[in-house]
Amino acid sequence: MGLFDDGLKGSTGSILVILGVALAAPIVLPAVASVSRPLAKSLIRGYLALADTVKELAAEAQEQVSDLMAEVKAERTAETAAAAAAAAKAKPKA
Secondary structure: OHHHHHHHHOOHHHHHHHHHHHHHHHHHHHHHHHHHHHHHHHHHHHHHHHHHHHHHHHHHHHHHHHHHHHHHHHHHHHHHHHHHHHHHHHOOOO
16 A cells, blocks of 8 residues: 555646646636637638738739840840841941
8 A cells, every 4th residue: 555655646736737627628628719719710811811912922023024034035136136237237248
């Protein structure tokens, strides 16, 4: 019996804590659930709004880069045509 008493000596406090949690769980869990559901919904709403904003910004940036590429290609084509015209003009006819 002394061995059994020595084994429970340090765990009496933890047993009481476990019993307290087990008895308080039916009261605390519904309260936590009622708070956590709206919080989770708010977090999801915020994530979706942020994702939409990022998608819009990425689409706008892609459009701007596409426009810049089109401008550079047009300028490059114009420069190539001007250089070819200048070379043809400078070339003496034989």
